[in-house]
Amino acid sequence: MSEDYILKVEHVRKTFGGIVALDDVVMGVRRGTMTALIGPNGSGKTTLFNVIAGVYKPDRGKVYFDGHDITGMPPEKIYHLGLVRTFQIPRMFKGMTVYENVLTAARNNPGESYAKSLIRSIWKRAELGIANKAVDTMKLLKILHIAKNLSSAISGGQMKLVELARGLMSDPKMLLLDEPAAGVNPTLAHEIFKFLRHLRDERGMSMLIIEHRLDILFDYVDYVYVMHRGRIVAEGTPEEVSENPVVVEIYLGE
Numbered sequence: 580m581s582e583d584y585i586l587k588v589e590h591v592r593k594t595f596g597g598i599v600a601l602d603d604v605v606m607g608v609r610r611g612t613m614t615a616l617i618g619p620n621g622s623g624k625t626t627l628f629n630v631i632a633g634v635y636k637p638d639r640g641k642v643y644f645d646g647h648d649i650t651g652m653p654p655e656k657i658y659h660l661g662l663v664r665t666f667q668i669p670r671m672f673k674g675m676t677v678y679e680n681v682l683t684a685a686r687n688n689p690g691e692s693y694a695k696s697l698i699r700s701i702w703k704r705a706e707l708g709i710a711n712k713a714v715d716t717m718k719l720l721k722i723l724h725i726a727k728n729l730s731s732a733i734s735g736g737q738m739k740l741v742e743l744a745r746g747l748m749s750d751p752k753m754l755l756l757d758e759p760a761a762g763v764n765p766t767l768a769h770e771i772f773k774f775l776r777h778l779r780d781e782r783g784m785s786m787l788i789i790e791h792r793l794d795i796l797f798d799y800v801d802y803v804y805v806m807h808r809g810r811i812v813a814e815g816t817p818e819e820v821s822e823n824p825v826v827v828e829i830y831l832g833e
């Protein structure tokens with residue numbers, strides 16, 4: 580595996596009964612890039628995310644992350660290696676405030692050892708560190724002003740930002756982002772992508788992004804993979820992909 584790639588998917592196949600959801604998928608994400616995964620509904624994007632994140636074991640093929648063979652590894656172990664996933668529909672505790680939701684994302688960190696938490700002084704210091712980090716992360720995402728609001732009482736766009744903040748609490752090396760701009764207005768969608776670009780430029784973070792809003796997506800990503808019927812049918816820069824007749828046909832025929 581080339582050192583250049585933080586994520587590498589090699590000849591992955593995944594079937595559900597008679598349905599071939601992923602058929603010999605070969606792709607990768609270069610370190611420090613924003614890479615997109617696009618394709619019509621049912622083309623296999625979510626299944627590929629699930630295989631990468633450890634939810635599904637592929638029937639064939641390999642997945643490598645940051646030098647580790649993570650094929651078939653349980654999700655919490657993959658998370659622990661620094662690969663974090665965010666969901667299209669934000670997953671948070673509705674009865675908690677935004678701040679508590681961001682805080683618990685760190686507390687739920689499977690990397691936190693129980694033994695350590697028993698030692699009170701270390702525990703206290705760690706708690707303070709986590710609290711400061713939650714505040715810094717909320718500041719960065721410009722959601723500090725809603726920190727005390729119940730997460731059930733914030734807008735859909737704000738929920739997307741809280742979901743991102745939760746994802747960042749474990750200091751991931753790479754984010755798997757499932758439609759980070761779904762259902763938000765264009766201004767906020769651009770803000771979200773600018774923030775992701777900031778993470779790439781300032782922290783060298785790598786990202787694989789599923790997003791249907793290609794007009795916005797293509798302004799920000801470095802590289803694009805196009806899926807169709809379980810296969811990668813095209814790849815390249817946003818310019819190359821948008822001029823590719825195969826891609827144009829897939830989208831016109833949708």
Ligand code: ADP
Nearest residue numbers: 595598600618619620621622623624625626627
């Ligand atoms: P996308 O995310 O691009 O919309 P999916 O990965 O969700 O595509 O789906 C790819 C194909 O696999 C579809 O034909 C879908 O019906 C099928 N599929 C996905 N998950 C399952 C499952 N758990 N059981 C059966 N079929 C599935």
